[in-house]
Structures are given as structure tokens and as C-alpha cells.
Amino acid sequence: MESIKNLKEYLGKEVELGGWIYNFRSSGKIMFLQLRDGSGFIQCVVEKEKINEEKWNNLQKINIEASIKLKGIVKEDKRSETGFEISVTDFDILNYSNEDYPISKKEHGVDFLMDNRHLWLRSRRQWAIQKIRNTVINATYEYFQKEGFTKIDSPILTANACEGTTELFEIDYFGRPAYLSQSGQLYLEAAIFSVGKCFDFGPVFRAEKSKTRRHLTEFWMMDAEMAFYDYIDNMRVQEELITHIVEKVLENNRKELELLERNIEPLEKIKPPFIVKTHAEVVNELRAMGSDIKEYDDMGGDDETMLTKKYDKPIFVTKYPKEVKAFYMKPDPDDPKRVLCSDLLAPEGYGEIIGGSQREEDYDKLLARINEMKLDPKVFSWYLDLRKYGSVPHSGFGYGLERIVAWICGLEHIRESIPFPRTLQRLEP
Ligand code: 4AD
Ligand code: MG
Numbered sequence: 001m002e003s004i005k006n007l008k009e010y011l012g013k014e015v016e017l018g019g020w021i022y023n024f025r026s027s028g029k030i031m032f033l034q035l036r037d038g039s040g041f042i043q044c045v046v047e048k049e050k051i052n053e054e055k056w057n058n059l060q061k062i063n064i065e066a067s068i069k070l071k072g073i074v075k076e077d078k079r080s081e082t083g084f085e086i087s088v089t090d091f092d093i094l095n096y097s098n099e100d101y102p103i104s105k106k107e108h109g110v111d112f113l114m115d116n117r118h119l120w121l122r123s124r125r126q127w128a129i130q131k132i133r134n135t136v137i138n139a140t141y142e143y144f145q146k147e148g149f150t151k152i153d154s155p156i157l158t159a160n161a162c163e164g165t166t167e168l169f170e171i172d173y174f175g176r177p178a179y180l181s182q183s184g185q186l187y188l189e190a191a192i193f194s195v196g197k198c199f200d201f202g203p204v205f206r207a208e209k210s211k212t213r214r215h216l217t218e219f220w221m222m223d224a225e226m227a228f229y230d231y232i233d234n235m236r237v238q239e240e241l242i243t244h245i246v247e248k249v250l251e252n253n254r255k256e257l258e259l260l261e262r263n264i265e266p267l268e269k270i271k272p273p274f275i276v277k278t279h280a281e282v283v284n285e286l287r288a289m290g291s292d293i294k295e296y297d298d299m300g301g302d303d304e305t306m307l308t309k310k311y312d313k314p315i316f317v318t319k320y321p322k323e324v325k326a327f328y329m330k331p332d333p334d335d336p337k338r339v340l341c342s343d344l345l346a347p348e349g350y351g352e353i354i355g356g357s358q359r360e361e362d363y364d365k366l367l368a369r370i371n372e373m374k375l376d377p378k379v380f381s382w383y384l385d386l387r388k389y390g391s392v393p394h395s396g397f398g399y400g401l402e403r404i405v406a407w408i409c410g411l412e413h414i415r416e417s418i419p420f421p422r423t424l425q426r427l428e429p
Pocket of ligand 1: 183185206214353355356396397398400402403
């Protein structure tokens with residue numbers, strides 16, 4: 001069986017394809033089948049006089065989404081988007097598909113489509129998004145392997161929180177509190193003492209009560225951690241990684257971006273250097289734009305939207321107030337109220353895609369901060385050990401895969417960027 005994307009090599013020759021009929025029409029003696037096989041889309045033409053009668057009659061009974069195996073000659077067709085069509089010589093219908101396929105050409109509401117996510121995934125738009133997501137994942141692996149990072153798999157079941165306790169999923173199994181991981185970061189911090197530079201990639205969980213276009217309760221995070229890197233070195237890695245990812249999507253997914261009607265001009269501008277601004281500078285800028293954000297406030301979603309609409313490059317916002325950030329971040333030696341961190345905000349109103357920082361490497365200071373934030377030092381004892389045996393300056397960051405895919409694809413809402421989204425209201429399909 002061949003793939004639609006390879007048809008060029010078969011011009012004038014016979015191929016065998018297998019796929020689904022996402023649309024069809026008949027003009028009496030000819031049937032036009034729109035075939036999809038996962039690699040692409042192609043029109044297949046069946047002429048009554050070239051097919052035996054029984055098969056022709058069976059073909060009249062198919063419904064949208066029927067599955068089929070067919071053979072045919074590849075012909076040039078300048079008018080079609082692929083440049084080819086198939087003149088069918090033989091076929092076998094595998095499944096006729098029921099006539100009540102719920103997703104039609106007419107507009108459906110998002111809730112309806114999400115209830116039918118298992119079927120909606122087949123649509124062209126959703127296909128394009130998943131193809132781009134796949135490129136983002138591959139480009140990430142590629143970048144880290146090229147740069148000498150080792151993949152370290154961090155656990156999902158943990159006894160300690162990573163990012164604060166308000167968004168934890170608690171599990172009742174171990175006879176004591178256990179949680180679903182919010183980020184593999186703390187485990188990667190242990191692994192740098194073995195491999196120097198590492199990354200993980202997996203699902204993480206946030207019991208987010210917020211219903212925004214940027215939040216999921218289960219999403220995919222890539223964490224990276226590097227020994228001997230300060231928070232500036234950390235930003236350089238992120239800049240290179242994001243540039244590489246966007247480059248790869250532009251290289252591999254032109255057709256998908258077109259299908260999504262994504263304007264690629266802004267993506268073509270994603271090149272180093274990215275913009276760097278301190279949190280203090282950004283607060284002033286936002287206030288001048290009408291935000292009521294205060295000196296030591298976290299940025300709200302609306303602030304991120306407003307700020308990033310102004311720029312066509314990603315923006316690193318550095319040195320947030322320590323009160324709005326996690327316990328492990330290293331304070332700024334020039335201003336103890338702030339930490340050596342950076343959030344990377346994507347342009348065009350998208351906002352935060354990466355959170356990162358230099359980590360506190362001093363045992364006493366880290367322990368003091370854990371106590372100050374009323375966290376239980378007992379569950380962090382293994383993490384504190386890392387500061388006892390050969391502690392070194394180090395930094396790292398974590399990206400949200402769905403946020404990056406939503407930005408690159410130009411999606412309005414993050415929920416379309418993951419195959420089966422989990423939100424406050426959605427556990428199915
Ligand atoms: O900024 P966050 O919370 O940072 C961390 O978890 C660090 N431990 C990462 C590290 O330093 N290794 O999350 C990282 C990224 C965010 O920038 C955002 O892109 C994404 O994860 N993210 C979410 N994506 C979807 N839904 C949510 N509820 C998200 N929360 C965070
Ligand atoms: Mg963050």
C-alpha cells in the first residue's frame with residue numbers, strides 16, 4: 001500500500017491506496033471520491049464502465065467516512081491541490097460507514113465538536129494541527145540531541161509539589177498524600193549531577209480552576225535543566241530551541257499552515273535575538289497602556305495579551321517578584337525582592353509559552369525558603385540533598401507543548417492543540 005504523499009513517483013503508473021472517503025459525489029456514470037489516508041488527500045475517479053457491476057452497485061451504498069482499499073492509475077490534474085488524481089481500476093469497500101456521521105460540512109459549535117472529538121480528529125483542520133504538533137515534538141528532540149542533552153524520564157506520581165500547592169491533583173492510594181506531577185523539573189535537577197544537561201517530555205497535571213483559552217488540566221511539558229548555566233545562558237537555550245522549532249514547522253508543514261489559514265509572515269520573523277525586558281519595565285509599559293498591574297503583581301492573562309500584541313518577536317520577561325514565583329528560584333543578588341527568572345511570551349497576543357529560572361543552589365537558603373512558604377521540608381529532603389553533595393549553579397525551563405502549538409497554528413483556544421483535551425468540564429471522549 002502506498003501513501004498519498006508519495007504519488008508523484010507513480011505518475012502514469014498504478015498504485016494501491018487505503019483510506020477513508022471524506023466526501024463524494026456522483027454524476028450518474030462517474031463517482032468522484034475524496035480520499036484521505038492520513039498522509040494526504042486525493043480525488044479518485046470511478047467510471048461505471050471500467051468496474052464490474054456488483055462493485056459499482058455497492059459503491060452507490062457508501063456513506064461519508066466509508067473505508068476503502070483501491071487501485072488506480074495516477075494522473076496529472078493541474079486543477080486539484082495535489083496536482084494529481086486517481087483513475088480507479090479496482091476497489092474493495094471495507095466498511096460502508098453509517099449514514100448518521102455526526103460531523104458535516106455545516107458549522108458546528110465547539111462543544112458539539114469536542115463531544116465528538118474522537119471523530120472530529122479526522123477533519124482536515126485537526127489533521128493539520130496534529131501534524132504540526134508532531135513536528136514540534138520532533139524538532140524538540142532533535143534540538144536537544146544535537147546539543148548533547150540526555151533525555152531523562154521523570155515520574156508522574158510524586159510526594160512533593162513542584163509549582164505551589166493550589167493546583168495539585170491529590171491521589172488517594174499510598175496511605176499518605178501523593179500527587180500527579182506538575183513538572184518534572186525537580187527530578188531533572190537531580191539528574192544534571194549525572195548527565196550535565198537533560199530534558200524530559202511528558203504529561204503533567206494542574207488542577208486549574210481557571211477556564212481560559214490558555215489552560216488545560218492535563219498537558220504536555222518539556223522540562224530542560226543545565227548544570228553551570230545561569231539565567232542568561234538559560235534564555236539563550238530557549239531562544240535557539242524556539243527558533244529551531246519554528247524553522248522546522250516552516251520547512252515541513254507549509255501545506256498544513258495554509259490549510260489553517262495561518263499567516264506565516266510573523267513566524268518567519270522568529271529569529272534571535274528575542275526581546276528581553278525586566279518585569280519592572282513591563283509593569284511600567286503595561287500601566288502606560290491602561291493596565292492596573294502593580295509593581296509586585298504577577299502578570300494577568302489580559303496583560304500578556306496586551307503586551308505581546310505590540311511585538312512581533314517573543315519576549316523574555318525577567319526578574320519577577322519572588323512572591324509570585326516558585327520556592328526554588330534564586331533571588332536576584334541586586335534586589336532580594338526579585339528572582340533570577342524569565343518567562344518567555346509568544347507574540348500576537350499568545351503570551352507565556354515557557355517558564356524558567358536559575359535555581360537556588362545553597363542548602364540553607366533553599367531550606368529557609370521552603371519553610372517560609374510553609375512547604376513540608378520532609379518531602380523535599382531528597383531535593384535538599386542535591387545542595388549538600390557537590391551543589392553547582394544551574395538553571396532550567398519548561399515549555400507547554402499545547403501553548404506552542406496553539407501559537408504556531410494560530411489557534412484561538414489551546415484545547416484544539418491536544419488530541420483529547422482535559423479541562424475542568426471535560427473528561428470525555
Ligand atoms: O511556568 P510553569 O508553571 O513552570 C514550571 O512548571 C517549571 N517547573 C518549568 C521548569 O522550569 N522546568 O509551566 C511551564 C509551562 C508554561 O510556561 C506554560 O507554557 C505551560 O507550561 N503551562 C500550561 N499549559 C497548559 N495548561 C496549563 N494549565 C498550563 N500551566 C502551565
Ligand atoms: Mg509560568
